[in-house]
Amino acid sequence: MIRVSQPVTGPEELDALKRGLEKAYFGHSADVVELEKALAEFLGAGSRPVVCLNSGTAALHLALACLDLEPGDEVLLPSLTFVASFQAVTAVGAKPVPCEVREDDLLLDLDDADKRITPRTKAVMPVHYAGNPGDLAGMHAWAKARGLRVVEDAAHAFGSSFGGKKVGAQGDLVCFSFDSLKNITCGEGGALVCPDADTARRAGLMRGLGMERPQATQGGPPSRSAYDVVCQGWRFHMSNLNALVGLEQLRKAPAFFARRQKIAKRYDQALAGVPGLALLPMDYERVVPFLYTMRVLEGRRAGLVEHLKAQGIETAVNYPANHLHSLYRGLASAPLPVTEKLCGQILSLPMHCALTDQQVEFIIAQVKSFLG
C-alpha cells in the first residue's frame, strides 16, 4: 500500500534517541530549550518566543488559555478542520463557533465569519489548511478591526511563508504540530509561538502544572522539590526524547520541504484540467504542503477512492465537518451548506517524503485512468 502520509526518519533520529535514553532523564530538559531556540531561529521569530509542548493540540489549548476566556466566550473557526481545533476551544470552557470555508482554497470564509460574530466573540482560529496560510495580513487586519485575538492553527503549515516571512514569525499566537505525520516530526510534539515574553512565561508555567521553581542559584540546579504552584496548569511539557528527534528533523527540514513542494507541483501539473477534478489554488513557492487535497466533483469520489485502494493507493478525507459530530451539533448559528458540500468532495492523495517519483507517476496515472 502507498500510504497517504508517513514520517521519514533515519539513523540520525535513532542516534538521537539513543543519546536521549542514555541520559536516563526524559522530562523537560536542556534539549527542549535547545529545540525552542532552534525553532525560533529557523522561523525568524525574532523576539517572539517558542514554547515546546507534547502536541499541537496542547499548543492550541495553551494559546487559548493565555487569552483568559470566560465560560461561554466564543471562538470563530472553520468547521472543516481536525477535531483538535474544536477540542482545544471546549477544553478552556469556551464555545467553538463553526464557520464556512471558501470553496476554492478551503480557508476560513471571513464574510461568513462576520455574520457569526456576537458580543461574546473573543477570538478567531484560522486553520492553515494543507499548509496554506492564505492572506495572513488580511486575516490579522480583519481580526484587529473587530477587536479579536488570533490563534493560528498552523499544524499543517510548518515551513510555509507569507509576505516573505515564515508562518510563526509574525502575528499573534501561532500553533504548530510535530506529530508523526507532519512536515517535521518530534514523534509527537507541538510548539506555541508567543507574541511576547510575558505570554511565553505564562504558557511555560501552564505546561508544567503551574509549578514555579526558584531560579537556579550558583552551584547547580534548584531543588526539584522546591516549588510553588501559581496557576492552573496541565502536564503538556515536551519530553527531551521528542526534542532530540525534532532537532534532527529540523536539520532535514529544507530537504523535506523541497521534496513536498516538488511532489505537489508535479500533481498540479499532471492533474490540471482532468475532468471532474478541482485543484486547490496553491503557490508552492511559499506553501509547504502537508496534504495534497483536491475536490472530486460529480459524485465520483467514492468510486475514485475504491479504484485507488484496489491499486494499493491509500487516500484520506481531511476532514469530516465538525459541526456534524454528536458533540458539536447545535453549535452553528446558521447552516453550513458550503462545508457540507465540500466534505463530500475533498480527497487527499499521498503526500510525504518517502514517495518515489515512480509512485507519484503511478498515482497520477491511476487518478487519470479512473476519471478518464
Ligand SMILES: Cc1ncc(COP(=O)(O)O)c(C=O)c1O
Ligand atoms: C488542523 C490541525 N490542528 C491541530 C492538530 C493537532 O496536532 P497534534 O496531533 O500534534 O495534537 C492537527 C493534527 O493533525 C491538525 O491537523
